[in-house]
Amino acid sequence: MLIPVFLASSAVGAITAILALLISVTDKVVNNYGEVTIDINQGKRQLKVKGGAPLLFSLAEVGIYVPSACGGRGSCGACKVKVTSDVGPHLPTELPYMNKEETQENVRLSCQIKLKKDITIQIPESLFNIKRYTGTVEKIRNVTHDIKEVYIRLDEPKEIDFLAGQYVQLMVPPYDKIKEPTERAYSMSSRPSDRNHVELLVRLVPGGIVTTYVHTRMKEGEKVTVTGPFGEFHVRETGATMLCVAGGSGMAPFKSILYDMVEKGKTDREVWYFFGARTKKDLFYLEELQQLETQWPSFHFIAALSEPQPEDDWKGETGLITQVLEKYLTTQIDRSKPMEGYLCGSPGMLDACIAVMKKFQVPPDKIYFDKFA
Amino acid sequence: MSPQIAPLSLFFASIFTSNILLANFLGMCSFISISKDYTSSNGLGLAVTVVLTITGVVNWAVLHYILYPLGLYYLRFIVFIIVIAAVVQILEMVIDRLSPALYMTLGIFLPLITVNCAILGAVLFIEIRNYTLGQSAIFSLGSGLGWWLAIASLAAIRKKVDKAPVPAGLKGPGITLITIGFMAMAFIGFSGMLQVQ
Structure with missing residues (x-):
């Protein structure tokens, strides 16, 4: 009884093993693209890497980290790189992340491009850092x-x-x-x-x-x-009034920015920081920021709750952060001075804030944010 | 016992009178969907021909040198499919290397050759009809070429039909199926001349 079972499984196993061996040998031979040269920014850097892997990973191997929030699965669209040599048409996996200009300029998702031959690319200098x-x-x-x-x-x-x-x-x-x-x-x-x-x-x-x-x-x-x-989200050295809007963990970059400005003595600039939360238990760093207000006269911190609870005993602003922003732009902020927008939060909040800022003549190219999605 | 049949007759029969697609109706899904485009049809036709020829011969050898002697005849389906899958896998890598453009246009249909009924069907014909090694090679090559001929002709016809005033309700799959019906009649019409069993 046992012998046929053993025979059958070992026969199938052996056939499979031989075929698997054949596949891996072919893989080694066919997918061996040898050494490939990556030319970055017209000869600024020339890298020799082993071909066959996606561009994103090959660049990471030599210490150039193109941003990628999803880790190379093609689901975040962050790892865009401009390719100036021919690597074939855009793949269906790339197209959803490309707008018309990017498609024309041959901007590609570096995680989707397999390195098969020499390639020339252009990336921002800051990536070398x-x-x-x-x-x-x-x-x-x-x-x-x-x-x-x-x-x-x-x-x-x-x-x-x-x-x-x-x-x-x-x-x-x-x-x-x-x-x-x-x-x-x-x-x-x-x-x-x-x-x-x-x-x-x-x-x-x-x-x-x-x-x-x-x-x-x-x-x-x-x-x-x-x-x-x-990221391109940092303070522009213009002296314009800064309108900062954040929600939740969007607090992070502003904490860094505000303390950095204090340290560097740039406290002559006018800064309005609107922070939105649902209830009082979603608010944090209140004391630190109020402390900052006392030592920096042109810094204004406005926290707003959209759903204050009775037990919160909230005396500050209420409503959506966009409504509060609109209210202050109408009543408090000197709109004759140039203004810049700095945003960090959910995509929905970003879009709503951009709409309000545009309404108050903040130029769209002076509204800064990083969209992580 | 292996059938007595002249190699040339077998070759032509498998291409024309017993065409795997239009007389046996095997491998229809990719036949209908890829035939939209003439270039990809040719590519897929070539791919199917290569896979069919290789798997026909390899599976004959596996059947006669492993499965029959060891009394493992009942495992034939699983073994045939494993062999087909491996050959497709290898072919996929080769096409990706040699012609990325073809690789892109074939897309999902390339790995799906694994489950293309025409391929397993031809292998099973080889087994049922008790072909010799030589006959298997001729038959599988012929079947592959027949499949290629059928898809290439359908693609060419569809190119014409695209410009024809087809009634709205018949556009797309409707008129394609009717076209296939006419093609099948034409191919089967030859079956009196040659028959393979």
Whole structure:
């Protein structure tokens, strides 16, 4: 009885093994593209890498980190790179993330392009500054019921050079059903002068891979990997009135920006900071920011609750943050001076704020934000 | 016992009178969907021909040298499919390397050759009809070419039909199926001349 079973399974097994061997041999032979040269910014840098892998990963191997919030799965559209040599038409996986100009200029998702031959690309110079850091979680603190402040000491390299407002990507190891390390983008709330630390504010997103990890598993003393700095969100040195609007963990870049301005003595600039939350338990850093108001006369902090509870005993502004912004733009803010918008929050909040700012003649190209989605 | 049949007759029969698509109606899904475009039809036709020829021969060898001697005849379906899947996998890598454009146009239909009924169907014909190795090779090559001929002709006809004043309700799959019906009649019309069993 046992012999036929054994015979059958070993015969099928042997056939499968031979075929698998054949496939892997073909893979080795066919997918061997040899050494490929990546030419960056017209000869600024010439890299020799092994062909066959996606451009994003090949660049990361040699220390150039193109932003990627999804880790190369083609679902965030962040890893755009302008390709100036021929790599074939856009793939169906790229098209949803491209607008018309980008398609014409041959902007591509670097995670979707397989390196098969020499390639020339153009990337912003700032990407050369991006490094991958290993660090240790020094402190985790609850700032609200669903936002944690994570303070990370950088071990290797030890120092980071960034502009207040930029973000890093935090990588967490595989856990439970998540089989691969996962990266997500978080704005740094630490000051640029604190060069060997980064601080992140992580709000628990139901079902979020990284936020769930940070909220339920991350321990002080744990080793983590962060990559950065990324992003075009930083203060423009113009002297215009700054209209800052944030909600929830969107507090992070403004904490960094405001303390950075104080440190650098740029307190002659007028800054209005609107912070929106649902109820009082979603508010944080109130004391610190009120403290800042006393030492910086032209800084104004306005917190608003959209659903104040009776027990909150809230005496401040109420309503959606856009309504509060509109109210202040109508009554308090001197609109004869030039104004700039700085936004950080959910995509819905961003769109609503942009609409209000446009209504009050803030030029659309002077409204700054980073959209992570 | 292997049937006595002249190699040339078998070859032409498998292309024309016993066309795998239009006389046996195997491999219809990709036939209908890919035939929208003439270039991809040719590409897929070539791919199916290559896969069919290789798997026909390999599966004959597996059947005669492994499954029959070991008394594992009942495992034939699973083994045939494994062999087909592996050959398709290899072909996929080769096409991706040699012609990325063809790889793109074939898209999902390339891996789906694995489950193309024409391929397993031809292999099972080889088994039922007890072909010799030589006959299997001729038959599978012929069937592949027949499949290619059918899809290429349908694609060419559809190119014409696209410009024809087809009634709105029949546009697309409707008129395509009618076209296929006429093609099948024409192919089956030859069946009196040659028959393979």
